[in-house]
Amino acid sequence: MLIKGESYRAVYDSFTWNIPLQYNIGVDVCDKWADGSGRPALIYRQENGQVDRYTFDDLKRLSNRLANALAARGVGRGDRVGIMLPQCPETGLAHVALYKLGAVAVPLFTLFGPDALQYRLANCRAKGIITDGANLDKVMAIKEELPDLELVVQAGGGRAAGVLDFWGILDQASDELTPADTSAEDPAMIIYTSGTTGPPKGALHPHRVLLGHMPGVEFPHNFFPQPDDLFWTPADWAWAGGLLDVLLPSWHHGVPVLAFRAKKFDPEQAFAMIAEFRVKNSFLPPTALKMMRQVPDPRQRHDFALRSVGSGGETLGEGLLDWGREVLGLTVNEFYGQTEANLIVANCSEVMEIRPGSMGLAVPGHVVEVVDDEGNPVPPGQVGEVAVKSPDPVMFLEYWQNPDATHEKFRGDWALTGDMAIKDEDGYFWFRGRSDDLITSAGYRIGPAEIEDCLTKHPAVAMAGVIGAPDEMRGTIVKAFLVLKPDTEATPQLEEDIKNFVKSRLAAHEYPRALEFVENLPMTATGKIMRKDLRQREEAKKAG
Numbered sequence: 095m096l097i098k099g100e101s102y103r104a105v106y107d108s109f110t111w112n113i114p115l116q117y118n119i120g121v122d123v124c125d126k127w128a129d130g131s132g133r134p135a136l137i138y139r140q141e142n143g144q145v146d147r148y149t150f151d152d153l154k155r156l157s158n159r160l161a162n163a164l165a166a167r168g169v170g171r172g173d174r175v176g177i178m179l180p181q182c183p184e185t186g187l188a189h190v191a192l193y194k195l196g197a198v199a200v201p202l203f204t205l206f207g208p209d210a211l212q213y214r215l216a217n218c219r220a221k222g223i224i225t226d227g228a229n230l231d232k233v234m235a236i237k238e239e240l241p242d243l244e245l246v247v248q249a250g251g252g253r254a255a256g257v258l259d260f261w262g263i264l265d266q267a268s269d270e271l272t273p274a275d276t277s278a279e280d281p282a283m284i285i286y287t288s289g290t291t292g293p294p295k296g297a298l299h300p301h302r303v304l305l306g307h308m309p310g311v312e313f314p315h316n317f318f319p320q321p322d323d324l325f326w327t328p329a330d331w332a333w334a335g336g337l338l339d340v341l342l343p344s345w346h347h348g349v350p351v352l353a354f355r356a357k358k359f360d361p362e363q364a365f366a367m368i369a370e371f372r373v374k375n376s377f378l379p380p381t382a383l384k385m386m387r388q389v390p391d392p393r394q395r396h397d398f399a400l401r402s403v404g405s406g407g408e409t410l411g412e413g414l415l416d417w418g419r420e421v422l423g424l425t426v427n428e429f430y431g432q433t434e435a436n437l438i439v440a441n442c443s444e445v446m447e448i449r450p451g452s453m454g455l456a457v458p459g460h461v462v463e464v465v466d467d468e469g470n471p472v473p474p475g476q477v478g479e480v481a482v483k484s485p486d487p488v489m490f491l492e493y494w495q496n497p498d499a500t501h502e503k504f505r506g507d508w509a510l511t512g513d514m515a516i517k518d519e520d521g522y523f524w525f526r527g528r529s530d531d532l533i534t535s536a537g538y539r540i541g542p543a544e545i546e547d548c549l550t551k552h553p554a555v556a557m558a559g560v561i562g563a564p565d566e567m568r569g570t571i572v573k574a575f576l577v578l579k580p581d582t583e584a585t586p587q588l589e590e591d592i593k594n595f596v597k598s599r600l601a602a603h604e605y606p607r608a609l610e611f612v613e614n615l616p617m618t619a620t621g622k623i624m625r626k627d628l629r630q631r632e633e634a635k636k637a638g
Contacts, residue, residue, distance in 0.1 A: 196274030306488025310437020469505025
């Protein structure tokens, strides 16, 4: 746990890792708090408004039963089991039960189509899957193509032949369980990458990954936990941002979590939820913050008192930071990481200066640098690739059954992120785009993130995505795809105004020479703009 100091340097220098040889996530996040005191663990707000509450004693009893039920049906140490569920009690119970068994959890996004689902289940050779009625048809449609998939468990609703009832098998099982004596290095979960740079790869993480995340959660949430903390995020628990940034770290500290994820994010509803359940901590992706910023005077209708908000996935601009201070009453702390090595750079307003546009400083416990193609740290101010030094408790073990990709991830002791940045004289990191997103125009190397941030400061622009587009004279020019704010008309005059807006705020070579107004932007499930899709759209247009 982080020890608060008077400065960032004091906090960073005083931190030491304490990773035990034997460690099990399921025991850590559940059993150690199940002492008969009725300590609250989960508040589940259903879409119909019903609220169910679970204590850590409940979690232990129910997860033990589920573990026993799964073990009786052949699930054992090292077996991969998919979890395709939304934010709900069954999701948390499935994770805890699988970890206690020494099995490997495979989180799966509920909006995956059959092809995406089949690829992941086949790739990891999943022995089973736990899902719900809304997703059962997708599973059954591909089951014949998955010879390793022996077990299908459904939570709620009617069931097809051969499908087990989640609560039925749980109710018939014993409360008593001796959890697997796993080491900190034993496999615990496979989280698939978003696939924005190629086929999704399964990042295999050991049990220590949760402990590796802890400083990266505690730091940007202003020394989490504090008394009366309660965590909620709209991010799905199938992704690292929901599972390892919120759910499991909260339970590690015995902090309750609010579970609710609407089919579509509603910013007004988000304010209402935060107020109703007295949420103190939240991970809100930039897209969610931008939508919440459109809600007029939320404090007139909602009495909320957030203590910390973290955000990641896209760089925050000065406008969002100012709005957070004015409306939320706090500084939104940006953090950075990726599936393979998460939460390695962050801001913490309590011990450091927040510099708008910066990713922050290295999180205590992690050695992070900007390196060149050979893996050598570059001088301050020079563009290079963000890399984290191994060994590191938060770092993945390997890409599942993909040794070539695992090898390519490293340059010596440095794990490469694929993200380009500069590190200034004070150690702050400044994002400059993905390694394949950098735009080279007329000899300039241009990162799209800074331009996107500037574009969204224009009063007419709601969202922006920037890529390099082919140009006969310059080789490549900056092109922007823009979503305008409601009731804003796209006109030649507005287009010229936006170009001049960027030109006057950044540099002449960085302004978008081409603009395209669109209704929406292609985004990953975690809210990142998929610039690769924008490039493919542009290439198809040129070819057709």
